[in-house]
Amino acid sequence: MSGAIYALIVNACVAILFAATFAVLRASYPQQRATGWFCATYAIGLLTPISELGVRFTSTPLLFTATSYLSLVISTLCFTQGVIVLSGRVPPRAVAPAIAAIALVGRVMLDDSTRNTIGYGLVYQFPFYAMLLLCTIIAIRAVRERCDPWWAGLGVVFAVTASYFAVKPVFAAVFGSGETMRDYADSSYALLSQALGGLLMITSALSVLLMIVRSILRSTRVESETDMLTCIANRRGFERRARTAIAAARRTGEPVAAILLDLDHFKQVNDRFGHATGDAVLHAFGQALTCALPPSTLVARLGGEEFVALLRGANLRDAGRAAAAIRAAVARLGPELPEVTVSGGIAELRPHDTLVTLLDRADRHAYAAKQAGRDRIYPALSSAT
Incomplete structure (x- = not known):
């Protein structure tokens, strides 16, 4: 098997672990509503590496090409909603869904014969860098309002990940991502894309997980130091x-x-x-x-x-x-x-x-x-x- 296949399998296993982790947190701390969105992020995102494996090993690549992109867009949308809930800020409700809708329309209109062009890549990657840019803006606003260095670190992670998706079209055009999805699965670009994408996925998941754990610890300490009858300190x-x-x-x-x-x-x-x-x-x-x-x-x-x-x-x-x-x-x-x-x-x-x-x-x-x-x-x- 090629290195890209190994990377897909590793990404699928990582997605399972994070989906399970956020599911446990959601069940244990239902007041942490953001955990539900992050659980959905990695549960739905799991379909992306599975679909890309399906492109390689089945006779119906078109179906798996569609499910790969669709699951990645929806999982990114869930991640963005999770960041919104985690921050406590409510930007215009239609922003993230509008990005997803525009992305899906753009993907349908793309001509796969132009796969290795920057224009194709920019349209293909649009929902990912656009939504992660939105996450970066939310983090920056949280830093300004709360002077919280944790949100500053989270903003850096989001900005780096958004930049990664924004420059991917350039690398695809320079190094070639293959004429078809099957060609992509065997390319060196696919190995780089899956390995770096998996690393950023883990970094983003760990970053929001740390924020949630910190919030849980804070709320636990507040509960342990509050008199439940009078709602003042014990x-x-x-x-x-x-x-x-x-x-x-x-x-x-x-x-x-x-x-x-x-x-x-x-x-x-x-x-x-x-x-x-x-x-x-x-x-x-x-x-x-x-x-x-x-x-x-x-x-x-x-x-x-x-x-x-x-x-x-x-x-x-x-x-x-x-x-x-x-x-x-x-x-x-x-x-x-x-x-x-x-x-x-x-x-x-x-x-x-x-x-x-x-x-x-x-x-x-x-x-x-x-x-x-x-x-x-x-x-x-x-x-x-």
Whole structure:
């Protein structure tokens, strides 16, 4: 067998592996919608090397010539749609399908007697370099909006692949791609085309796969650090982000304050109204905290009815004002919810404080507020200095 045949077999095996990989990701993480498009890309693209093998070894080359081109166009269209979904951007919906439609019409109109001309090659390769150029533009826009180096790398891969398809007509004209598809299968050009095309296919697949895996890891970490009931950070998420915030504040010299909060007599809410109502109160309080405090504040539920807020750029008096705003927000949780009050303690970061000692001091102040009769913040705003 010629080297081109081996390259076709390798490309078919690679397509199977990537189709299976994206299928597993789609089944395991259905929220990653782009994986479905990439699975379709390589499942449909598998027909291209199979069809080109069919051209060589069957008596119906015309049928396999058509399926080879059609499957490659459709798989490239699926890949482009996958990149669009992955980026979160929605370009004009008709762009990619229009490219595919124009390509198919152009292919039907091509005269195969002109196979080894640049004009023939440009029309033949049009959908591939056009759609990959669209992918490159999407990646560039993602870089501009997010300053994400990963998208920059992806853009480079797309640009190189688009350039490869754009210059293929020149190489076909110079070196000759054969008078027929069967001649093509035996040519040196076919070996180069399949080997380089397979390499770029693997590079593109691995690049988008890395982007998807990164997205999965991010979403998994967000889920593991989010309290599902209140939709704010849990203890794990708070501690990780709070340590980072404190380290940054020490570098810049800005103050940091913490507010530790407990809903008063929350067990009675569960006993009188049921746990469903209690959960609704906790959710409403978590949302009230988020709305009452500046956007830069790190808000979390530490467990049960205990909440915390870490305020960057705030001293003890600022924290006292923020705590007062929280108490006012608690009074407006909603007419369908039982009335609740909150007790809390505030503390400002000292030079030798750690997160543990800062929260411990705020916790002791919260305990003092409960001992003093609840429904208050300690130390009181008037005495916060």
